[in-house]
Amino acid sequence: MNKIHDAIIVGAGPIGIAAAAQLLSRNLKPLVLEKGISVGSAILEWGHVRVFTPWPYVIDKAVATLLKKNGWTYPDKEQLPTGREIVDKYLTPAATTPELKTVITYSAEVTAISRENHSKHTSTNRDKALYTVHYKDASGNTHIQYAKAIIDASGTWSNPTPIGRDGLPVPGEIENRDLITYGIPDIIGTDKQKYRNKHTLILGAGHSAMNIALALINLQKSEADTRISWGMRKNDIEKLLGSGINDKVPARKELGIAAKNAIDSKLLELLPQIQIKQIKREGTELLVSLTSGGEDQEITVNRIIVATGFRPDLQMLREIRLDIDHIVEAPKALAPMIDPNLHSCGSVKAHGAEELSHHDENFYIAGIKSYGRAPTFLMLTGYEQVRSIADKLAGNYEAARSVKLNFPGSESNTCTQAQNSIDSERTTTSHCC
Structure with a gap:
């Protein structure tokens, strides 16, 4: 049998790296499996985007301790980093420390997790069985690793939400994926040729969609034939953008103001209360059938950008006995604390291993x-999650149960000064920090 690890961590993003550092600080030996070729692979896909708050909201304390031990210099604490800067100035230096570089395996795509000799329905001695993690390397070969515990920090970036308001792809969406982008493309940079002097339809109403709209307007200044249509599911545009305008996070406030000014200046076509019915290919263009404001219409566009968020892919966990809320798809104990139908970020409490537990x-x-x-x-929330989990796995049960969010420069447990990671742009409802 291969080596038995104290814990296997899936994903080498900020939370996965923090989990590894927290475990190492408690003399536990983790293995990190990252499907990309480097740390922060998902972040690099939005590396051109600047986050809304400065470095202290991005950096985990245990990781910082490792870095400083190895001569790292803390970045300018007032700076708002881009995604690429988070990788280059924080995650990559962390991953190359002597402590962490030996526990990370790259190009390791986890395909399934189970318990040794126990499928999901097998109960006898299940609690004593090790976890088995199957992953594929860059050549497509399958490997198996064994661990006493699992921390799945794989994120949601690779599983974008489809266009349909019913949560499913609309007719023609899958067939025309080559002209549809999910997330935030680099419109002013590497993706410029795809959008210059073209007609683009943006779908979404969060800060990601605002960033996209403003980038296209910037492109429009030098490429006059660039056309922009912006479809939002909500009807009350003033109320929707008002959350950005009145936001206490300065960078988000500026984004909201800029988006409202763009709409007022009619630099784009606004399509409120949008519902996409069908997408058809017409040569190099897409004919989009939709309703907006209750009226049917068709528009022809060159590209569609979908910024309606992401959701968890649970396929690799089919053999694990999860305890998942059927609405939010979060751990059942956590779901009532974060349900967007009931809470904003200001009312979400700190939580840890206890709330994140499953049947296994x-x-x-x-x-x-x-x-x-x-x-x-919040990224800071994730750091407290893995701190609590590490204490639980190390047998520090009282510390694991004691959870709190200490925002830099504040003792408050609210989000008014908290970090807005790009990962939080996942729905078209109002966004928290």
């Missing part, structure tokens, strides 16, 4: 994936 003991989903479909995740 010592199995945890952490980070943005733990929030299921809720949009209120």
Whole structure:
């Protein structure tokens, strides 16, 4: 049998790296499996985007301790980093420390997790069985690793929400994926040729969609034939943008103001209360059938950008006995605390191993994936999650139960000064920090 690890961590993003550092600080030996070729692979896909708050909201304390031990210099604490800067100035230096570089395996795509010799329906001695993690390497070969515990910090970036308001792809969406982008493309940079002097339809109403709209307007200044249509599911545009205008996070406030000014200046076509019915290919263009404001219409566009968020992919966990809320798709104990129908980020309390537990003991989903479909995740929340989990696995049960969020420069447990990671842009409802 291969080496038995104290814990296997899926994903080498900020939460996965923090989990590894927290475990190492408690003399536990983790293995991190990252499907990309480097740390922060998902973040690099939105590396051109600047987050809304400065470095102290991005950096985990245990990781910082490792970095400083190895001569790292803390970045300018007033700076708002881009995604690429988070990788280059924080995650990559962390991953190359002597402590962490030996526990990370790259190009390792986890395909399934189970318990040794126990499928989901097998109960006898299940609590004593090790976890088995199957992953594929860059050549497509399958490997198996064994662990006493699992922390799934794989995120949601690779599983974008489809266009349909019913949560499913609309007719023609899958067939025309080559002209549809999910997330935030680099419109002013590497993706410029795809959008210059073209007609683009943006779908979404969160800060991601605002960023996209403003980038296209910037492109429009030098490429006059660039056309923009912006479809939002909500009808009350003033109220929707008002959350950005009145936001206490300065960078988000500026984004909201800029988006409202763009709408007022009619630099784009606004399509409120939109519902996409069908997408058809017409040569190099897409004919989009939709309703907006209750009226049917068709528009022809060159590209569609979908910024309606992401959701967890639970396929690799089919053999694990999860305890998942059927609405939010978060751990059942956590779901009522984060349900966007009931809460904003200001009312979400700190939580840890206890709330993240599942029926299979010592199995945890952490980070943005733990929030299921809720949009209120904070990076600092994820760091406290894995701190608590590490204490639980180390046998420090009282410390594991004691959870709190200490925002830099504040003793408050609210989000008015909290970090807005790009990962939180997952729905078209109002966004928290």
